[in-house]
Ligand SMILES: [Zn+2]
């Protein structure tokens with residue numbers, strides 16, 4: 001296994017796609033950027049009044065009651081935005097409409113939020129998709145975002161550090177405890193040499209309760225990671 005900097009150069013099909021369907025602003029539809037200058041004000045940035053462990057709303061950024069009662073293996077969870085408006089649209093298009101170029105937008109949202117509140121890390125690890133879903137989609141959106149972010153914050157990516165060892169039903173509609181049970185033991189890390197003693201950022205597009213990221217953190221800490229932080233583009237509710 002190697003720590004690779006992946007290139008995000010579009011495939012020939014991707015280039016043809018870009019030619020046929022030029023980037024349009026998610027806010028107003030104008031051609032050009034994924035979010036134009038006029039629509040930047042519509043980005044639903046998450047404010048700082050969030051629990052540093054799970055990114056849920058919490059006055060003055062204090063540790064929330066749920067994290068006090070049931071701590072997880074995650075040392076922290078950061079989200080750039082709320083899962084609303086143009087960010088919700090961007091993630092939807094990135095996941096379900098083959099809009100791979102939106103990984104660049106997602107990465108720049110994360111990079112901007114990290115300028116405000118830096119996270120010290122040695123390694124970026126995207127949350128792996130279930131094999132079947134990855135085959136269907138042709139890519140893992142978290143991996144695309146990690147590849148872009150890796151270049152902009154100069155932290156290497158280890159896309160193969162985590163693997164899904166068990167298929168899990170979708171988390172949608174489940175309560176927080178059900179979500180934790182659903183993903184418990186679903187991930188494994190066999191890259192001890194890569195993660196031991198390291199500070200790792202686990203990256204995903206969206207987190208709701210953080211259960212998936214916590215299950216990833218469990219696997220990474222079992223493999224010896226010193227610290228594990230979750231980083232997501234958007235915090236769902
Ligand atoms: Zn616009």
Ligand SMILES: [Zn+2]
Pocket residue numbers: 051052053054055056063064065066067068
């Ligand atoms: Zn919390």
